[in-house]
Amino acid sequence: MERVALVGFGIAGASLAATAPEGIELVVYDVAGPRCSSRVATGLVNPIVLKRRRVVWRAVEALKVALRTYPSELHSSGPIYEVLQTVQELNDWQALSDHPALGEFLGEVTPVPQGIHGVGLGKVRGSFRLNVIGFIEHTRAQVEVWNEQVNEIEANAGGSWTINGQERFDRVILAEGYQARWAEHFWGPLGFARTWGQGLHVHLTAEPGVMLHRSHFLIPEPNGSYQLGASFGWGIDHGDQDPPRALADQTEELLNSARDWVDGRIEVQGQWTGIRPNTLDRRPRWGWHPEHATLGMLNGLGSRGTLHAPLLAQELWAAR
Numbered sequence: 236m237e238r239v240a241l242v243g244f245g246i247a248g249a250s251l252a253a254t255a256p257e258g259i260e261l262v263v264y265d266v267a268g269p270r271c272s273s274r275v276a277t278g279l280v281n282p283i284v285l286k287r288r289r290v291v292w293r294a295v296e297a298l299k300v301a302l303r304t305y306p307s308e309l310h311s312s313g314p315i316y317e318v319l320q321t322v323q324e325l326n327d328w329q330a331l332s333d334h335p336a337l338g339e340f341l342g343e344v345t346p347v348p349q350g351i352h353g354v355g356l357g358k359v360r361g362s363f364r365l366n367v368i369g370f371i372e373h374t375r376a377q378v379e380v381w382n383e384q385v386n387e388i389e390a391n392a393g394g395s396w397t398i399n400g401q402e403r404f405d406r407v408i409l410a411e412g413y414q415a416r417w418a419e420h421f422w423g424p425l426g427f428a429r430t431w432g433q434g435l436h437v438h439l440t441a442e443p444g445v446m447l448h449r450s451h452f453l454i455p456e457p458n459g460s461y462q463l464g465a466s467f468g469w470g471i472d473h474g475d476q477d478p479p480r481a482l483a484d485q486t487e488e489l490l491n492s493a494r495d496w497v498d499g500r501i502e503v504q505g506q507w508t509g510i511r512p513n514t515l516d517r518r519p520r521w522g523w524h525p526e527h528a529t530l531g532m533l534n535g536l537g538s539r540g541t542l543h544a545p546l547l548a549q550e551l552w553a554a555r
């Protein structure tokens with residue numbers, strides 16, 4: 236049995252646990268708290284960059300592994316729909332459905348529900364919403380999790396590791412999210428361009444009942460309310476900070492952009508913020524350390540953690 240320490244149990248850590256091969260004893264160190272991005276993520280698994288009408292990096296293979304890894308009872312029942320507001324947009328959507336790469340994900344156009352301004356809804360094939368916390372909890376039940384901060388990682392002769400001066404492991408995998416203290420300690424700067432996001436819980440007079448995207452996402456919740464968001468903010472210079480407090484101007488911006496396509500009253504019931512582990516080149520960081528073969532990392536999942544985490548977790552294990 237190989238004893239492996241996993242530092243961090245957001246979507247990256249949980250995916251590593253869910254895809255771990257036989258013969259591994261996994262011990263997880265995770266403090267969760269406000270710095271865990273996965274606990275505030277909406278959980279959309281979306282193979283398309285809707286604003287740019289582009290397929291996401293490695294979307295086809297990532298989606299296949301995500302579907303195998305996430306239990307189907309934790310998926311939303313329906314896909315995301317893009318709100319098409321003009322006949323031109325509708326024609327473009329239909330024309331792009333013949334595109335060799337994008338076409339696979341651009342589904343049929345369906346009528347717009349009451350209360351939404353548009354000429355049609357374009358279905359994003361393959362998209363769904365994952366209950367992220369549900370997945371983390373489901374996976375947590377299968378591994379040993381210690382609610383302990385990792386403050387010390389020491390390399391021993393022979394390739395093993397000691398964590399916090401006590402526990403010995405054959406391998407260590409870092410899945411720390413935007414904080415990335417240990418990943419940057421061993422690898423050096425990872426090229427983060429962290430962003431923060433603000434989302435709103437809203438009550439609507441119009442109730443579309445499906446997941447919509449236009450300027451932002453509008454997502455129905457099981458309790459009848461909706462999530463609207465999330466915004467993008469910069470100015471997160473290092474990993475050692477908590478998400479900023481919600482800002483009134485971000486709230487206003489989200490509401491104003493929604494008013495372009497949602498009729499009726501939009502009543503804010505709550506708001507939340509989180510930090511995304513984005514990188515400058517928009518690529519994740521994963522692999523084994525060039526000098527310490529028993530030290531691995533999965534990070535830099537940016538805004539697409541739910542889509543990419545299972546594929547990259549699987550690849551990390553395969554490369555060990």
Ligand SMILES: Cc1cc2nc3c(=O)[nH]c(=O)nc-3n(C[C@H](O)[C@H](O)[C@H](O)COP(=O)(O)OP(=O)(O)OC[C@H]3O[C@@H](n4cnc5c(N)ncnc54)[C@H](O)[C@@H]3O)c2cc1C
Pocket residue numbers: 242243244245246247248264265266267268270271272273274275276277278279280383384385386410411412413414415416431432433434465508509510511512533534535536537538539540541542
């Ligand atoms: C508002 C918002 C909405 C989003 N919506 C979506 C979405 O719809 N779809 C999507 O795919 N992505 C979304 N994202 C992005 C998504 O949240 C991230 O891609 C993903 O959560 C990153 O997961 P992770 O496991 O790498 O990091 P995290 O989820 O942050 O997990 C890292 C964990 O490691 C722990 N940790 C770190 N260092 C230590 C240490 N030294 N000792 C012990 N524990 C430690 C942390 O406390 C944390 O619990 C959203 C992000 C935000 C902010």
